[in-house]
Amino acid sequence: MHKSKKLEIQTKNGNLRNATFTIHEESHTLANTVRYVLAHDDDVNFVGYSVPHPSEFKVNVRVQTQQQKSSIERFDLALENLCLVTNSIQDEFKNKLEKFKEEKGIQKEEVDPFVISLKRQLRKEYKKMKANID
């Protein structure tokens, strides 16, 4: 099985100002986020995305930029910004998680749910045995 193309770019006469990016193996998860980031970009005139058909696992992202700005560059920058943003979310989450665990004094116990369930069963069985005897 050969790996199919991930990305295709469609332009008119090679003009990089306006382009449609066809991304395979992607869905709303990434496309909506990239569209959101590009929408807040001042150099971008228009951005939109669509899923051509729900049975096909691909998205089209349309980017149109100001004069003398490349849409590929803007797209690239948007992805980079997303990585930076995710990094700061990761750091914040880690910090808050450590703080929470310290405050609540959660100890790392290795409690096997299997053992707990078996113990519960044994307790029930013991109670029944007692009831039968009485």
Place this chain on the structure above:
Amino acid sequence: MSIHVGKEKISQVLDGEILEFNPNNFSENFSIEIEKLTKDRMEFVMRGIEAPLANAFRRILLSDIPTIAIETISIKNNTSVIQDEVLAHRLGLIPINVDPKHFKYRPKQPLQKQDKNSRQESSNATEENTLLFNLHIRCLKKTDWEKIKKSRELLLKKQEQNKEMNIEKEEEEGKENKLKIQIESGSESEDEEEEGEIDERAKECVEKILTQRAKTLINHRVLSSDLVWVPIGNQQTLFPKGIKPVLPDILIAKLNEGQEIDVECEAVKGTGREHAKWCPVCTASYRMLPSIKLKKQLSQKQSKKLVKTCPMKVFDIEDGLLEIKNSRKCTMCRECLRGDFGVELGLVKNEFYFWIESTGIIPPEELFQQALEIFKEKCINLKNNLQNFTKKKEFNENEEEEINFD
């Protein structure tokens, strides 16, 4: 900054403040507060993030985090009332308590002509991508079982005399002990404890049958604890404690006397996108936090009325003044909008109350961190593909119309 929730419609209101997205000072406005953290469930609030990002994380939690579940089964014998395919479906849905990081994806072989004796995907199954489980249960009468036990004990003595270690018998004996526990724990004994409005006589009848079955039969309930892991290759050293399903009392099938299930299961790594059995969360969801404002000065009488109308007790009177006490409890029922109280209801666009319920395979805090990693990977992967384009300069020439916004 908020979505305005009215009596009959919900609308977006631009309060003059448009939420900016600036990756440089994102961390200044962003904060997380963890509200609750247990073994299976995590609830936390994210502020300073907007819907596309929050939704992306939620979608990744549901569909892109890998786990391990039973994919193919070889049925040697199935004389139970549960059909083969239904049994296979049920086995696949059982969550298996193993960290999928240790495993690789099994490559999918294209359909080929099968030999009589070879299994289709067996050539792809290695110790790095497959887990083997055995399920061999036979339902017998207790009296018959005693006879079989005796004959087995005799055999064992003989074998011990010959100094041969038979590992299979040990396993089965280990099972016997577990079986004993299962018999006496009773079948539908949990129903006995429930006090409903059932006819007493009918209840007695049912109890009689069920306890009779439990007393005279062994293994009439096939539980997930009956799945026995069969280590292949070096898996025994990697997982010295053994691999079990997350919960031992998931009911797979019910058997009557003489019925048997003999099945060999192969568990594989996969993602929720392919089948829901590989989903690591029971659910992962979010809601936006409410914003409640009082726009009017209310008389004492009206304030008391308002406090009464709210079913979630969001409002309260303290020191004679009307206060918004628990804005987070608001369920957007809009009861407060029905009277003329001057309440303005809305949803804050950049505050999300997230909750993640894990199936028990991966703890919820780890799940969220994995989701963030996967999201980053997607962005980086796409970025690398873009670089190839700028180098190669391959473009598809297409006649397209420009949408002018000048």
